[in-house]
Amino acid sequence: MCGIVGYIGSRDVVSTIISMMFELQHRGQEAAGVAIASKNGDIYSVVGRGLVSEALNYTNLYKLYKVEGAFGGIGHIRYATSGGYLDSQVQPIVVGEDRFKAAIVFNGTIANYIQLAKEFDIKAINGDALVFAQVLYKLAKEFGNDFIEALKVLPNYVIGGYSIAVLTSEPRIVVAKDPRGFRPLSIAVTNEEFFASSETAALDVIGISNWREILPGEIASYDGSSIEFTRSSIPALVSPCIFEYVYFSRPDSIFNGVSIYIARVRMGEELAKNVPANGDVVIPIPDSGRGAAIGFSRESKIPLEEGIVVNKYIGRGFIAPPTYREFVSKLKYGFIRCVIDGKKVILVDDSIVRGTTIRSIVNRLRVYGAKEVHVRVASPPFEYPCFMGIDIASRDELLAWRTMSLTDIAKVVEADSVGYNTLEGLLKSVGLPLVCHACFTGLYPFKGLTVDDLEKMFSRGPL
Ligand code: SF4
Known part of the structure; x- marks a missing residue:
């Protein structure tokens, strides 16, 4: 199941992200993690096991609060579906190097991750999250370091469901839903702020009421000043999860x-x-x-x-x-x-x-x-x-x-x-x-x- 959040804006980035994560704790209790991008594009990530309050303990919070000039960030609450329960499959997963880096969080399962690992020549097959993040990164590289283009074609490769947030070193946050729209994901853009959350309740609780749901196959990208919407043109039967x-x-x-x-x-x-x-x-x-x-x-x-x-x-x-x-x-x-x-x-x-x-x-x-x-x-x-x-x-x-x-x-x-x-x-x-x-x-x-x-x-x- 899992829960994901994202924020860009002038509030305290770390506490805004963690506030939303607390509201999504019911979506997973095995691990939690946060990645923050600085305004000059450096990405810092901390992860830990257990509830949000345990995983993001004082030591981890101190590392995040030390980031100077925080631009925005993403967070993840983990509920394991592959890769076992007590392993290192926690998110965000940081991919890339030098000036092309990204932190990735997603909610869902990639059923064909073993097949994808072979197809994309990915060696560490410890569950779907690592493989999924690597596949997306490789596709983005093929498109000239462009995650939006990568997300457009991703459904061609994936069997499964995902709602995803990518924090890039540009810096920007890109969020998307698979074309079937299995898992929830909503955003709000207000007064030069951007919020994303798996569930609307987390946005309501922090006082953000003008949210809207991301549509199946839709991709939204926010760079700190403007939002762009696009969508994957790959056809699929819309099928949100009734559970x-x-x-x-x-x-x-x-x-x-x-x-x-x-x-x-x-x-x-x-x-x-x-x-x-x-x-x-x-x-x-x-x-x-x-x-x-x-x-x-x-x-x-x-x-x-x-x-x-x-x-x-x-x-x-x-x-x-x-x-x-x-x-x-x-x-x-x-x-x-x-x-x-x-x-x-x-x-x-x-x-x-x-x-x-x-x-x-x-x-x-x-x-x-x-x-x-x-x-x-x-x-x-x-x-x-x-x-x-x-x-x-x-x-x-x-x-x-x-x-x-x-x-x-x-x-x-x-x-x-x-x-x-x-x-x-x-x-x-x-x-x-x-x-x-x-x-x-x-x-x-x-x-x-x-x-x-x-x-x-x-x-x-x-x-
Ligand atoms: S309806 Fe059932 S099978 Fe379909 S996505 Fe939800 S839990 Fe999975």
Whole structure:
């Protein structure tokens, strides 16, 4: 998933970038990094593991604040999809030498990075980020050190999804979305300032309200005084990620003009129509199940209660590295006995991917006195892996792929019943004509490529 930000202007560059990064922490918790360009084009980069507050510790911040005459910078929050979890694949990645240097951050996954490494004669194949950055750099060199031209042709080579920011030694920032527009990215230009962020919420929070979303295939370049827009002319089926609405994005963000919060409430309303449940109380799994639980309660007229309290300091279970997920799901939730005891609980979550978290929560609800637990899920069964930005590389990891019947899924998660939203219900909730829903249907928006082809192509771990 990951989050990216960028800033050019007269504010304190480092603190403006870090403020936005804090607002995108939900998009990754494994590492973070910042690159700053000085007005004369030198690029300085620091990276570290963990949350923004850990990765950008005093030592790293001191290095950034020492940069004299900061022109602008970019930042990255990492969520690993390839290259392993505890390696050095942190971003920004700095490429080039002498007066042609750039720092690159991106949000997404490059499924064919191994093939690209061969094609572009890149030796260090430690995951998609390094290969992707090198491919872009080599293309820019071919175009006379021009990243805009490189970004125009990049979709010819890449299978996957990306939203990207490039800080060059000219200096300037260039941002772009792949032509399918899988991942969000917005910008704002105001009073000789430039802001970029994966999510609109980060811009709103720092008081920037005149943002606009980058369109699929669009490229924007800002040099400190003027902005240029261009686009890749390579045709592709527009297919923004529907899972951004289900889980990833913050509810106060907008993606493709659609409020994440409103889409989630509608998912709950559709869910209550499609798979009603007989219960005394609707309880959301916080935070991403909350919007759907509100919709379920409104539609079913069954009261909504906050029966589960989330410990926000533990982090998001889904984006935690696999070995920590079970551990995280046990530590993360507290339960309010007076809301649960003696009740038939309708437990609403955004999705079930591996089933680890929900089973643990169902069990705890019973410990706290629930008479019955009926699980209702705002999205359809998650049956196929994602190769465009989510850390699920194989079908074997997915509960709904391994366990085909609802009765069996209910047994695995130890619930009295399980009901999923329909694809139609989900699509209606989001309301866009074109989206990617491959993780629910196996229909990937890459012409002629099936899940088998993509699984063979992509490797998550270091080679
Ligand atoms: S496969 Fe699913 S998670 Fe991946 S981009 Fe498509 S909708 Fe999003």
